[in-house]
Each structure stands twice: as structure tokens, then as C-alpha cells.
Amino acid sequence: NAGVTQTPKFRILKIGQSMTLQCTQDMNHNYMYWYRQDPGMGLKLIYYSVGAGITDKGEVPNGYNVSRSTTEDFPLRLELAAPSQTSVYFCASKAPGQGVTEAFFGQGTRLTVV
Amino acid sequence: SQKIEQNSEALNIQEGKTATLTCNYTNYSPAYLQWYRQDPGRGPVFLLLIRENEKEKRKERLKVTFDTTLKQSLFHITASQPADSATYLCPQKPINDMRFGAGTRLTVKP
Numbered sequence: 639n640a641g642v643t644q645t646p647k648f649r650i651l652k653i654g655q656s657m658t659l660q661c662t663q664d665m666n667h668n669y670m671y672w673y674r675q676d677p678g679m680g681l682k683l684i685y686y687s688v689g690a691g692i693t694d695k696g697e698v699p700n701g702y703n704v705s706r707s708t709t710e711d712f713p714l715r716l717e718l719a720a721p722s723q724t725s726v727y728f729c730a731s732k733a734p735g736q737g738v739t740e741a742f743f744g745q746g747t748r749l750t751v752v
Numbered sequence: 753s754q755k756i757e758q759n760s761e762a763l764n765i766q767e768g769k770t771a772t773l774t775c776n777y778t779n780y781s782p783a784y785l786q787w788y789r790q791d792p793g794r795g796p797v798f799l800l801l802i803r804e805n806e807k808e809k810r811k812e813r814l815k816v817t818f819d820t821t822l823k824q825s826l827f828h829i830t831a832s833q834p835a836d837s838a839t840y841l842c843p844q845k846p847i848n849d850m851r852f853g854a855g856t857r858l859t860v861k862p
Contacts, residue, residue: 642795671850680841680854681796688848696849728795732850738784738803741843741850743795 640664644729644744651719651751659714659747661729669732670712671741672696672704674725681728687712688734719751755780756844762857771829773856775842778823785825787816788841790855796841800827832860 645660663670668689673681673696683696687706701723703715712731716723726748732741756777765771775785783804788796802809802818802825809816815828829836841855 669848669850673852681852683849683851686849694849697851726793730795730850738801740786740798740801741788741796743797746793746795748793 642729642731642742642744644727644747646747647745648748649750651716651749653719653721653751655719656715656717657719657749659716659727659729659749661712661714661744662710663712663729663731663742664710665731665733665742666709667731667742668709668734669741670706671730672702672712672714673728673730674698674723675728676725684714684727716749721751723749724751725749756782756785756842756853758840758842758853758856760856761854762859764859764861765832767833767860767862769832771832771836771858771860773827773840773842773858775825775827776823781820785816785818786843787825787827788843788852790839790841796852799840829858832858834860834862836860 642663671686672684675681682698685704687693693704726746728746729744730741733739759774786801787799790796800816802816813830817826837860839855839857845851
């Protein structure tokens with residue numbers, strides 16, 4: 639099984655450019671998440687989705703947008719990249735189950751904005 | 753407010769000793785607590801889940817306890833090895849908008 643796949647693995651953006659971080663999972667999970675992790679810090683929730691067509695803001699949504707048109711895919715969009723968005727981005731998915739189901743994480747996308 | 757927190761940012765121990773990490777909760781009675789491991793530059797990996805009606809859960813050298821009186825979960829790694837060095841996470845909110853704190857960074861010295 640592929641699990642959670644993120645692309646690209648690395649990317650350098652210039653200030654003001656836009657890009658989409660891709661995330662896809664093949665486990666038919668309802669829940670999907672986007673986190674960012676700055677050096678030496680914990681994971682911060684950006685957006686999450688409890689199913690196709692449903693998305694909601696997390697702790698740090700400003701500067702990002704998401705969509706969930708299918709169960710498998712949960713892309714994260716940066717419209718106007720800023721140096722503060724330099725970070726490692728992780729996508730995760732899990733089945734519903736009120737806390738009894740484990741989350742699976744992708745390998746991460748390391749983004750640098752210069 | 754409802755909170756699940758880990759009580760230390762870093763823990764250094766000698767190889768062979770038992771590492772004990774703590775996750776406390778306040779104003780909240782979670783039905784489950786989860787523990788994850790994160791290595792630098794990689795996504796967290798699920799380790800163990802314990803339900804509130806379970807006193808203890810084991811997996812190889814790992815043991816998790818759930819004490820509803822003390823409102824805490826303890827995570828133990830016995831016979832620790834340098835390869836156990838990582839950050840260990842207890843999700844602050846394991847359901848819906850799943851959130852994590854900074855975790856506890858464990859360093860096992862040879």
C-alpha cells in the first residue's frame with residue numbers, strides 16, 4: 639500500500655509565487671489533515687477535512703487554501719508565498735472512529751520561500 | 753479549557769535505563785489516548801493507543817498506562833537504546849481537528 643503520498647518532496651519558491659502541495663491517500667480515509675512544522679517546533683494544524691466537500695480551518699490557516707473534491711485527494715494551495723511560510727508540510731489521514739483510529743502521515747514537503 | 757499536555761520538552765537518559773514520558777489532561781475525560789514517535793524531518797508514526805478502561809498496554813519494549821485518577825498517561829520505553837532517540841507525541845486532540853503539542857524530545861546516550 640502506498641499510504642499517504644505527498645508531492646513534491648522539496649520546493650523553492652520566490653516571494654509572491656503560488657503553488658499547490660499535493661496529498662493523496664489510498665486507504666479510503668475520511669479524515670485528512672495538513673500541518674506545518676517549523677524547525678525545532680511542534681506540528682501546527684493548518685486545515686483539515688472530515689470528508690469530501692467538507693473542510694475547516696485549523697490553528698494557522700492564514701495564507702493557505704484547501705479543497706476536498708474526492709476522498710483520496712486534499713491539496714494545499716499557497717497563493718502568495720511569503721518567507722514565513724518556509725516550513726516542512728505534512729499531510730495525514732485517518733479513518734473516523736472518535737480517537738481510536740491511528741493517523742498516517744506522508745513523508746513531508748520541505749518548502750523554502752526566498 | 754480542555755487540554756492534553758506533555759509535561760516536559762526534553763528528556764535525557766542513559767542507554768539501558770527506562771524512559772518515562774507523561775501526558776496529562778485537564779477539564780477533559782478522553783476515552784482514548786494515543787502516542788506517536790517522530791524522527792527529525794519525518795512524519796509522526798503511530799505507536800500505541802490506550803482506552804480509558806485499560807490500565808496498561810504493551811508492545812515489545814513499550815508500555816503505556818492510563819490513570820484516570822491522576823488524569824495522566826505514562827509512556828515507558830524499557831532497556832532504552834540510542835535508536836529510541838526521537839520526539840514522542842501525545843495528541844492534544846486525537847479526534848476531528850487532531851492537534852499536537854511540541855512533544856517530548858528523548859535523547860538516549862550510549
